[in-house]
Amino acid sequence: MNADGSINKGLHVGILFLIIAVLYVLSPVDLVPDVFLGPGFLDDAALVYILWRAYKNLKTARRAREHFARQGRQAGPDAAGGAAAARPPHDVLGVSPGASREEIRKAYVRLAHQYHPDRVQHLGEEFRILAEEKFKEIQAAYQELSARAS
Secondary structure (H helix, E strand, O other), X not given: OOOOOOOOHHHHHHHXXXXXXXXXXXXXXXXXXXXXXXXXXXXXXXXXXXXXXXXXXXXXXXXXXXXXXXXXXXXXXXXXXXXXXOOOHHHHHOOOOOOOHHHHHHHHHHHHHHHOHHHHHHHOHHHHHHHHHHHHHHHHHHHHHHHHHO
């Protein structure tokens, strides 16, 4: 159960995938009969692998949703880039105000890699838009700090 008393949906999906995999492996109906020892088990293994990958993708999507929800709460109500949401560039990059140029660059590269919109493209349009907004905020902070340092 989650903190709010709701049942963990990911757990149910995982159990459902596991049941489907076990039923298919034990089922007498196969794409390739299990009489052929080598190729007979390949379709079983392929289905189990496909179900495992689907479950992992669901878990990744759930984690990403939770992560972006946490980031949205930390950034405040105007996290979409309004004037009220403007945070100091050092806070955006997670460096101290006296950080060296190299520390700023490393923080930028790490955050740009983490929040690049292409990394969440497979999770849907909503996540891509959120990542794009965060990525733009990171770029603006880096540009401002780079201009100050020059």
